[in-house]
Amino acid sequence: MSESATGYTKPLPVLEGFSKDFYAFCKQGELRFQRCKSCGAWRHMPREMCAECGSWEWEWAKSSGRGEVFTWTVVNRALHPAFRDSVPLAPVIVELEEGVRLLSEVQGCTPEELKIGMPVEVVFDEVTPEISLPKFRRCVR
Amino acid sequence: MKDQACIVGIGETKYLRGEGSGMTLLGLQLQAATRAIADAGLKNSQIDGIMPFPTLGTAEAFAANLGCVNLRFAVTIHMGGASPVASLESAALAVTSGAADYVLIPAGWNGYSSARARQTVSQDVSSLPGGTIARDYYLPYGLTAPPQWYSLMARRHMHEYGTKAEQLGAIALAMRKHAQLNPNAVMRGRAMTMDDYLASPMLADPYRLFDCCLETDGAAALVVTSVERARDLKKKPAYIMSVAAGQPYPADEFTNRKDIFRTGLTIAAPEAFARAGVTPKDVDFAQIYDCFTFEVLQQIEEVGFCKRGEGGAFVEGGRIELGGELPVNTHGGLLSEAHVLGMNHIVEAVRQLRGVAGERQVKDAEIGVVTGWGDFGDGSIAILRR
Ligand SMILES: [Zn+2]
Numbered sequence: 001m002s003e004s005a006t007g008y009t010k011p012l013p014v015l016e017g018f019s020k021d022f023y024a025f026c027k028q029g030e031l032r033f034q035r036c037k038s039c040g041a042w043r044h045m046p047r048e049m050c051a052e053c054g055s056w057e058w059e060w061a062k063s064s065g066r067g068e069v070f071t072w073t074v075v076n077r078a079l080h081p082a083f084r085d086s087v088p089l090a091p092v093i094v095e096l097e098e099g100v101r102l103l104s105e106v107q108g109c110t111p112e113e114l115k116i117g118m119p120v121e122v123v124f125d126e127v128t129p130e131i132s133l134p135k136f137r138r139c140v141r
Numbered sequence: 142m143k144d145q146a147c148i149v150g151i152g153e154t155k156y157l158r159g160e161g162s163g164m165t166l167l168g169l170q171l172q173a174a175t176r177a178i179a180d181a182g183l184k185n186s187q188i189d190g191i192m193p194f195p196t197l198g199t200a201e202a203f204a205a206n207l208g209c210v211n212l213r214f215a216v217t218i219h220m221g222g223a224s225p226v227a228s229l230e231s232a233a234l235a236v237t238s239g240a241a242d243y244v245l246i247p248a249g250w251n252g253y254s255s256a257r258a259r260q261t262v263s264q265d266v267s268s269l270p271g272g273t274i275a276r277d278y279y280l281p282y283g284l285t286a287p288p289q290w291y292s293l294m295a296r297r298h299m300h301e302y303g304t305k306a307e308q309l310g311a312i313a314l315a316m317r318k319h320a321q322l323n324p325n326a327v328m329r330g331r332a333m334t335m336d337d338y339l340a341s342p343m344l345a346d347p348y349r350l351f352d353c354c355l356e357t358d359g360a361a362a363l364v365v366t367s368v369e370r371a372r373d374l375k376k377k378p379a380y381i382m383s384v385a386a387g388q389p390y391p392a393d394e395f396t397n398r399k400d401i402f403r404t405g406l407t408i409a410a411p412e413a414f415a416r417a418g419v420t421p422k423d424v425d426f427a428q429i430y431d432c433f434t435f436e437v438l439q440q441i442e443e444v445g446f447c448k449r450g451e452g453g454a455f456v457e458g459g460r461i462e463l464g465g466e467l468p469v470n471t472h473g474g475l476l477s478e479a480h481v482l483g484m485n486h487i488v489e490a491v492r493q494l495r496g497v498a499g500e501r502q503v504k505d506a507e508i509g510v511v512t513g514w515g516d517f518g519d520g521s522i523a524i525l526r527r
Contacts (some may be wrong), residue, residue, distance in 0.1 A: 013277035022277075045274050045394050046186075071297040071401075074346040079286035091284045094398050101396045102427060107283055111346070133281055141168045 006128045010082045018046030021060060026132045030120045031099050035061035044100040065122035066139065067096035074111040094120055094136055106136045122126065143416060147371050147378035148232035148525070150183065150364035151488045152176025155247065156325050161254025162358035167198055170247045171206055171379035172282050178207075181364045182375035183243060188364070190214030192228045194248040194482055195221070196268070203247065203373040208439030213242035220386060220514025221270065222404065222430055224248075225484045229523050230384035232365040238447045242370060248484040249360020270515070270516035274394045288353055288433060290517065292345040294401055295435035299347060302451070306347060308453035309434040310338040311477055312469075313351045315462045316431060320473030320487030322463075322501040327357055328477040352434040354475035361484035363491070379491040382508070382524040383416035385409040389518040405520025406512060417524040421445045424524075425506040426493055427467055428486035430514040431474040441469075444522065463501055483513045487523070494527040 013019050025032040033044045038055035049056055054063035060083075072092040078084045090111045095101045106120055127133055152164065152173045162169050179498065185207040191200040191214070192419045200215030214235045218224045225248050232244040269275045284290065298304050317333040318327035326329055333351065341350040371378040387409035389398060399515045414420055421444060427446075438452035446467055447455040455461075461469040472478045472489040479485060492498045513521035 009279040009282070011276070013281055014273070017273070019273070019277040032149070044397055045391075051391075071293045071300070073289060073292040073296060073348075075289055076342065076346070077344045078283065079289070080280075080283070082286070083283045085364060086283065089283045091282050091289065091293070103282055103284060103396050116297070127281075132295060141174055 008128050010086075010127075011080070012128065015130065018087060023131055024126055024133050025060060027130070028122055029132075031063040031065045031134050032060045033063055033098065042098040042100050053119060063100075063122075064097045067091075067094045067120060068119040069106065069114065069116055069120060070095040071116060072099055072114045074114075090114055092136070093134040102134065104135050106138065108137050142233055142237060143382055144380045144526075145237045145368055145374060146365055147367050147368060147380045148363050148487070148491050149371050149374045149376055149378050150177040150181025151283070151362070152178070152180055153325065153361045153481075153485065153488055154359050155344060156327050156357050156481065158253045158327055158355075159359055162251055166250060166255070166421040166456070167202055169251065169358065170249045170360040171203070172197055172363065173249055173362040174203065174207065174245055174247045177187075177362040178245065178363050181243075181366075182349045183364065185483035188243050188245045190235050190244035191231065192216050192218070192232060192244060192246045194224055195219045197248065197250055199217075199464050204322070204337055213246060218386075220405075220513070220519040220521060222432060222483050223386065223513035223519040225482060225487060226384065226513035226523050227386035227521035229365065229381060229487070230386060232358070233381050233384060236365055236367045236370070242366060244365045244483070245362060245457075247360065247362040250480040250482070251354045251358045251423045252480050271393045288345045288348045289434060290395065291433050292348045294395070294439070295347050295433075297401060298435065300441065302453065303455040304438065306339065307335065308438065308456055309347065309352055310335050310455045312431070312434040312437045312461070313338050315456070316470050316476040317472050318462055319475035319501060323472050323478055326473040326478040327355055328473060340483070348433060348435075354432050354480045355477070356486055357479040357481070359479045359481050359485075361401035361481045361488045362488055363484070368518065377495050377527070379494045380526045382526050383413045384521070384523045385413040385416070385491070386519070386521040389520075392517060392519060395517040402439060402443070404439070404514075404518035406440055406522060407520070408515070409520050410444045411521045413524050419508060419524065424467065424508050424510050426471060426472070426490070426503045427510040428467050428474070428485065428490050428510070429468055429512050430483045431476050431496060432514060434476070436468065436514050440514065443520070444510065444512065463503065468503050470500060471503060486511050490525055492520060494525060496527070497501040
């Protein structure tokens with residue numbers, strides 16, 4: 001199905017390379033990151049090799065999906081036409097329990113309520129039939 | 142390499158908004174280039190090295206217009222806004238090694254009348270810092286442009302160190318104050334108070350409109366040559382004591398940096414000071430790449446003018462204004478002179494070292510620092526002396 005057929009007009013990830021796998025897991029409701037099979041280091045963004053130990057061996061390991069807000073902003077003026085009707089929007093960086101960080105947003109939370117350190121857990125927003133974006137909601141620690 | 146190469150020519154166009162330059166991208170940069178070459182007392186045809194800014198022109202096109210029949214050195218440094226200062230390193234190496242005699246470094250754009258930030262549609266992966274990473278992991282969430290990326294870092298700094306909006310404002314005010322003394326500054330005649338600053342609309346919290354650089358039409362250029370050749374030229378040279386560049390880690394994305402305040406400058410600055418044999422205390426002025434206010438504060442810290450976390454207090458009380466301990470961006474910077482990709486910062490540094498900055502001259506300026514900042518925190522620094 002084309003983008004326009006779904007009515008969703010914002011930029012979407014392109015499902016190729018590592019992103020194809022990352023978002024395929026999201027579509028199944030799982031947040032997974034690469035984890036080195038040699039030294040155990042988690043990583044995001046996806047990479048060919050482990051920058052910690054040089055190993056090429058890795059797996060898509062399941063994250064708990066829980067973490068906290070590391071930093072945030074509130075965009076009041078969109079600098080991309082697809083978001084013109086979506087402001088204010090609040091991109092956040094979430095630090096997951098595994099230590100990796102993901103750029104995302106917190107649903108059900110006004111910009112005024114955002115706080116660094118706020119505990120959050122992952123939810124999946126099925127924005128098109130092909131793509132579910134990982135987002136977050138507040139939770140108790 | 143210390144003191145073996147120098148900047149011998151500077152040139153600028155008018156800096157404009159409104160109707161814009163009415164010139165092509167290349168024509169605008171050629172105007173600045175020919176002024177820099179004439180300032181050095183050279184002929185266009187004597188230029189045998191050209192270092193264009195990434196994506197804004199080719200050495201071939203510059204050479205074909207200028208009549209550079211002996212072009213030998215054509216290199217572009219891909220560090221976004223950190224490129225002009227980083228280019229000084231390659232230019233200095235070229236003129237001291239014999240790879241070229243006279244290197245032209247131009248930069249400029251029709252940043253107001255052509256592609257403006259609010260019109261950018263960043264789906265072209267090749268033009269995005271981070272490429273497919275930004276496309277697949279940032280853009281879907283509406284994080285599409287520089288003030289938004291950097292606002293995330295600024296917010297974290299406020300959280301960790303208590304940095305305040307008024308301290309970012311002090312930076313915007315200092316640049317604006319300096320612009321009042323600069324006839325070519327776009328913001329000359331438009332003074333700003335802290336109330337004006339705080340009342341400006343929030344674009345990407347904590348960045349207000351007045352935390353953000355201008356969008357302008359304009360170009361600037363430099364000519365670099367060896368100390369030996371400089372002796373025969375007409376202007377007093379600005380000696381390149383040292384130049385260093387650095388990349389943050391990782392450079393192609395910024396959310397997963399173990400230390401998000403460690404940028405390219407964090408590794409470049411100590412190297413530059415060691416090579417120059419001076420310390421931040423020896424510096425008379427600093428022209429700091431001011432795409433946004435917080436980036437000035439962060440670079441002041443990472444250069445070592447103060448400790449990390451102390452930048453907020455450092456910029457207060459007029460310390461970075463003319464007459465203060467460390468005048469910063471005496472021309473008004475990208476915030477209040479014009480956005481000429483930081484090339485205007487190098488031009489201003491040379492002017493200060495020549496002692497021809499007029500009303501805004503830093504008294505007895507001997508040593509100056511210029512920094513560049515690009516993409517997700519690429520950094521560059523040059524230490525220059527008269
Ligand atoms: Zn490993």
